[in-house]
Amino acid sequence: MSSRRAFALALGVCAGLVVLFLALPVVAIFVDSSPGALLESLGEEGALDALWLSLRCTAIAIAIVLVAGTPAAYLIATRSFRGRAAVITAIELPLVLPPAVAGIALLASLGPSGILGGAIESAGIRLSLATAGVVVALVFVSAPFYVRQAIAAFGAVDRTLLDASRTLGVSEARSFARVMIPAAAPGLAAGTALALGRALGEFGATLMFAGSFQGITQTVPLAIYDRFATDFDSALALSAVLVAVSAAILLAVKLLVRGEPLGGWGTR
Amino acid sequence: MLSLAARTTLGDTELDVELEVEPGECLALAGPSGAGKTSVLRVAAGLLRPRAGRVAVGARVWLDTERGVDVPPEERRCGYVFQDYALFPHLSAWRNVAYPLRRLPRAERRWRALELLDRFGLAARADAHPATLSGGERQRVALARALALEPQLILLDEPLAALDARTRASAARELAAVLRETPVPAILVTHDFTEAAQLGDRVAVIDRGRIVQQGSPSELAAAPRSAFVADFTGAVVLAGTARPGPDGLTRVELEGGGEVASTDAGEGPVWASVYPWEITVEPAGEKPHGSALNWVEAEVLTVTEVGNRVRLGLAGPQPLAAEVTAGSVERLRLRPGARVVATWKATATRLVPH
Numbered sequence A: 001m002s003s004r005r006a007f008a009l010a011l012g013v014c015a016g017l018v019v020l021f022l023a024l025p026v027v028a029i030f031v032d033s034s035p036g037a038l039l040e041s042l043g044e045e046g047a048l049d050a051l052w053l054s055l056r057c058t059a060i061a062i063a064i065v066l067v068a069g070t071p072a073a074y075l076i077a078t079r080s081f082r083g084r085a086a087v088i089t090a091i092e093l094p095l096v097l098p099p100a101v102a103g104i105a106l107l108a109s110l111g112p113s114g115i116l117g118g119a120i121e122s123a124g125i126r127l128s129l130a131t132a133g134v135v136v137a138l139v140f141v142s143a144p145f146y147v148r149q150a151i152a153a154f155g156a157v158d159r160t161l162l163d164a165s166r167t168l169g170v171s172e173a174r175s176f177a178r179v180m181i182p183a184a185a186p187g188l189a190a191g192t193a194l195a196l197g198r199a200l201g202e203f204g205a206t207l208m209f210a211g212s213f214q215g216i217t218q219t220v221p222l223a224i225y226d227r228f229a230t231d232f233d234s235a236l237a238l239s240a241v242l243v244a245v246s247a248a249i250l251l252a253v254k255l256l257v258r259g260e261p262l263g264g265w266g267t268r
Numbered sequence B: 001m002l003s004l005a006a007r008t009t010l011g012d013t014e015l016d017v018e019l020e021v022e023p024g025e026c027l028a029l030a031g032p033s034g035a036g037k038t039s040v041l042r043v044a045a046g047l048l049r050p051r052a053g054r055v056a057v058g059a060r061v062w063l064d065t066e067r068g069v070d071v072p073p074e075e076r077r078c079g080y081v082f083q084d085y086a087l088f089p090h091l092s093a094w095r096n097v098a099y100p101l102r103r104l105p106r107a108e109r110r111w112r113a114l115e116l117l118d119r120f121g122l123a124a125r126a127d128a129h130p131a132t133l134s135g136g137e138r139q140r141v142a143l144a145r146a147l148a149l150e151p152q153l154i155l156l157d158e159p160l161a162a163l164d165a166r167t168r169a170s171a172a173r174e175l176a177a178v179l180r181e182t183p184v185p186a187i188l189v190t191h192d193f194t195e196a197a198q199l200g201d202r203v204a205v206i207d208r209g210r211i212v213q214q215g216s217p218s219e220l221a222a223a224p225r226s227a228f229v230a231d232f233t234g235a236v237v238l239a240g241t242a243r244p245g246p247d248g249l250t251r252v253e254l255e256g257g258g259e260v261a262s263t264d265a266g267e268g269p270v271w272a273s274v275y276p277w278e279i280t281v282e283p284a285g286e287k288p289h290g291s292a293l294n295w296v297e298a299e300v301l302t303v304t305e306v307g308n309r310v311r312l313g314l315a316g317p318q319p320l321a322a323e324v325t326a327g328s329v330e331r332l333r334l335r336p337g338a339r340v341v342a343t344w345k346a347t348a349t350r351l352v353p354h
Helices: A003-032 A034-045 A047-078 A085-098 A098-111 A117-122 A131-158 A159-169 A172-201 A204-210 A220-228 A230-257 B037-045 B093-101 B104-118 B135-148 B165-181 B193-199 B217-222 B229-233 B326-330
Strands: B002-010 B014-022 B028-029 B051-055 B060-064 B080-081 B153-157 B186-190 B202-207 B210-215 B237-244 B250-254 B261-262 B266-274 B280-283 B292-307 B310-315 B317-323 B339-344 B352-353
Touching: A003 A172, A003 A230, A003 B028, A034 A047, A034 A117, A034 A230, A034 B051, A034 B292, A047 A085, A047 A131, A047 A172, A047 A220, A047 A230, A085 A131, A098 A131, A131 A172, A131 A204, A159 A172, A159 B037, A159 B080, A159 B261, A172 A230, A172 B186, A204 A220, B002 B037, B014 B028, B014 B186, B014 B210, B028 B037, B028 B193, B037 B051, B037 B080, B037 B153, B060 B153, B093 B104, B093 B135, B104 B135, B135 B165, B165 B193, B186 B193, B186 B317, B193 B202, B193 B266, B202 B229, B210 B217, B210 B229, B229 B237, B229 B266, B229 B352, B237 B317, B250 B266, B280 B317, B292 B317, B310 B326
Parallel strands: B028 B186, B028 B202, B080 B153, B153 B186
Antiparallel strands: B002 B014, B002 B051, B051 B060, B202 B210, B237 B250, B237 B266, B250 B261, B266 B352, B280 B339, B292 B310, B292 B339, B310 B317
């Protein structure tokens, strides 16, 4: 066998193993749970509550991340200022925090006895053991995925587009909306998909910061964990639902940007 | 009329320019890359704020650092064609052109954009996105977009540089026609003297942040005031020391050997410049017998076709270049390594103080 063919074979085997290893567990969820059991599990007490809570909290969290994160990412990408690298590192840090540490960190900062706990309480806002707390946890863990990607996307947009827009009579604020966001759209969409996936699957920080109360803070991942010791089939079915919803969202975002995973529009 | 004065620091170059452009006139700002050409355009458009400066078009003052006036770019109405055209990638050709027309009603906006595209022969490409347009088409869309707002000033940054040689000739003709028809001042930036001569009514040569000479293209080519300008306009520049000769001509002793005569006056260290097309080439060994006073022996280094001419790179006491016809190259067997005598007239030799 020639070395070229051996190399091609090695590549093929590695690719096959990677795909198999990553796909097998996901496929197993669907193989092990019949469609009937799936529907049945949704009818169970608490399952629909969990799904609805997950979708609602994720939607609110992602909306917050987009509205606050997009201008922040634009500012960081287009201005050079002292301490820019430190700011970017601070934004990226939650990416590498273990979920348990993220939960502790949220408790220590925003929890009842945290740094800002008193201020939050006196403002009449309740975060721990409340749905708002779930949203805070989701924003905390998903924002870095979006903001990081958005900084890269804005950074890759040709700055002369902004100059051109301004010489054509459009202020910077309007140029941001009319040129910079559309030109960065593929990258922003990719970041949104990553943040959505992270928010929907969030577990550790939510459990520690907001707790696991059905209908209030028990999102789908928490509901799965709640069941798996007592009713494995039910946990399996709920997992299948979560995978299907996540896949649907990922697919929708990909279709939205017509298969451009991270790229830009290209100027040529 | 545009009057612009700007002083500012660009990296390690100090920009210090002052220029005026009449309505309907096109000033070609020519110079090597890094000379500060684009920065002049950015100052005019308001994209770069100089340390000190003043920009006024007619009675409107756009920038006056002394009086604290700085009109933002979006209120200056400059038709700026950027070097890579800066078309918006997410918008079709007509939407790019209609982009600045947002104050018009919807229907009129499209109609006006199509009218502009049609003027540049692009009506059929109105719905195409920039990524699917050719270089020449992109250049015309950028031009149409820059003209959409009826600008008070036109700024063109290397508008032909991104085009291939074949498209460039027709694009240059078209651009020259547009510039003739547009009654406002225009500045065109280029690193190519031929392009500057073709499109500019007047050429300002800029080097290291300063305008070193201004004039009509033929004035610059015929009477370069510095070696840099002579070199930039395509001339061969030789270093030497001048002294008045007995016959009323100036003799220049060349560095590296040889002597040439010039009808220009001069004394001391000088640059002697001559255009390659003024230099004739004869086989080595033959004494020049024409009226040409100047001759040096040289070896052919390179033979390059330039349009219908051939440019010879010559290694003499100092590097030289001569332009001859393809026929002469054949007849005299001019190949790299051939020994030749290069001759030219004293009247074609310009002297510039060193």
